[in-house]
Amino acid sequence: MNCWHCGTELIWGGDHDTEDNEDYDIVSNLSCPNCHTAVDVWHPSKRLIKEYEDYDKKSKKKKRKKL
Secondary structure: OEOOOOOOEOEEEEEEEOOOOOOEEEEEEEEOOOOOOEEEEEEEOHHHHHHHHHHHHHHHHHHHHHO
């Protein structure tokens, strides 16, 4: 993954389990060695992924009905 600011490849700093967060279960931290930007990448929990999938299915059904 490259830095949005300068395009340099980011350095992975580690993964951490999130506590007291129902929506995300892991956060990965990365940093840019060139411009010192810090990036956190939040991985959605299984519950949130299912919620998104259910929403997508409902949206697709609504679109089909309109056609």
